[in-house]
Amino acid sequence: MFASLSLIFRILLAWAAAIVVAGFVWSGFFHGMDEGPGWVFGLLALFVMVTALGSCIAHIRRVQHAAGRLDAATLSSRQRRQIEVPMDAGPAFALVEAAIAELPRVEDIESAPGSLQVRAYVRRVDPYNGRPPSRWNLPARLAIKRNSVLATVTPGQGTCSVTLLFEPDAGVWADLLAVDEGSNHENAEAVGRAITRRVAEQRRDEQAAAEQTATEKELSVAKLNLLHAQVEPHFLYNTLANAQVLTRTDPPRADQMLGHLIQYLRSSLPSVDESMSTLGVELERTQAYLEILKIRMGARLALQVDVPPALTSVPLPSMALQTLVENAIKHGLEPKPGGGTVWIIARAFEDHVTLTVADDGLGFGQGTSGTGIGLKNLRERLRLTCGERAGVAIVSNFPSGVAATITLPRDAREAIHAA
Known part of the structure; x- marks a missing residue:
């Protein structure tokens, strides 16, 4: 009062x-x-x-x-607001500019991104009928026709401070003779609500994106576990059945096969619930897997590995290497009467690392056909765990067979830790 x-x-x-x-x-x-x-x-x-x-x-x-x-x-006819916006200066400035542009009857917006300032003018109307001030309202009609809005963004460490000034478009003398009928208070509240709404929407979008990414990663891990559940029993059954036969016909080879199986399980079981591994761990598991197959296939399967020791710590989705090796043998070498060779080659470049699994099998259109689900899942897991620049490319090998190459960005480790 x-x-x-x-x-x-x-x-x-x-x-x-x-x-x-x-x-x-x-x-x-x-x-x-x-x-x-x-x-x-x-x-x-x-x-x-x-x-x-x-x-x-x-x-x-x-x-x-x-x-x-x-x-x-x-x-007061002059309103001031101080709002903390949890984002960098550039996005915060764009957000404030958009919030001011949404004001009713706004005009003459002057934007200066370099100095992080926005000035605008808001035309006044009679608050009761939406028209210019009544002819009988002499103080408002004769003195002031519009209000001004000045927003200044002050950068901080991961956050910005926004200062908002809402004033009559007139000198200080106007405060002695006229009032604004609450128009500047109304503008201040409107801009404050608009900024709060936009920040909340951005936070919801970021949270939804994070939840979506987490869900996709969980789904990727679930698909990997399902792959283990589907592949491991079949693989173990065949291996143990072969070992049983060899114990009667060739005990030394049976002992060798069981030794490779133990090595395979030792490197495989501890990481069954993990979506990420390293090239060294995956190579150890894949070599054990191939040694078992070499006992079964004999001279029809040869292996050549060219992986520099410096690359064994490169992050790699679990089972990624074995997926490509299984495809090479199943679709390329097993159907080929004389078998062939599997090459595993890793190379480091300036901004990326490549891992190639090649074979000299039957090649495209001649081997057994697959569903492509394994490669599709591998591509999706690479995208989720190593970023958009990671991927798989499959081309014909010369003179025969297929070569599948995984490309991993050099900063894949940082991207994984950030996720």
Whole structure:
């Protein structure tokens, strides 16, 4: 209540002083300095005072309805807001600029991305009918036609501070004679809500994207576990069946096969629930797997490995290497009468590492056909775990067979840790 009375008293006092000055001027022009300004001037003065009082009351009532309280801050025609935005300066500036551009009746937007400032002007209307101020509202009609908005973004460490100023488009003298009927308070609240809404939407989008990525990774791990569940029993059954036969016909080879099986299981079982491994671990498991197959296939399967020791620590999705080797044998070498060779080659380049599994089997269109699910899952797992630049390329090998190459970015380790 005190703030409301103080505002009314200040406005009426300023208009009273202006009327006294106008009275002296009126008397000098029309009646001489020795006479009063006359009854006509008195009626005009009374009308101005009543209009100023009505404008103050309308301003107070509108601010009370909009803000729910009355104090010096809400009743002021000049509003200031300080908002912390949890993002870098560039995105924060774009967000603030968009929020100001959404204000009704906004015009003359001046954007300066270099200095992180936005200035705009908002045309005033009669708050009760949406038109320009009434002809009887002299203080608002004669003094001020629009409000100004100034936003300044101050960068910080991963966050920004946004300072918003909402003022009448006039000098400080306007505060003595006119009120804005709550328009600047309304603009301040509107921009504040718009910024809060946009930040919340961005956070929801980021959270949804993170949840989607986590879900995709969990799905990738589930598919990998399913692959283990489908492949391991079949592989173990065949290996143990062969070992059983060899124990009667060739015990040394049976012992050798069981030794490779133990090595395979030792490197395979601890990581069955992990989506990521290393090239060294995957190579050890794959070599054990191939040694078992060499016992079964005999001279029909040869293996050549060319992997520099420095690359054994390169991150690699679990079972990725074995998936390519299994495809090479199943679709390329097993159907070929004389068998063939599997090459495993790793190379390091400036910004990426390649891992190639090649064979000299039947090649495209001549071997057994597959569903392609294994390669599809491998591509998706590479994208999720190593980034968009990781992938698998499959081409014909010369003079026969197929070559499948996994490309891993050099920063795959950092991307994995960040995820």
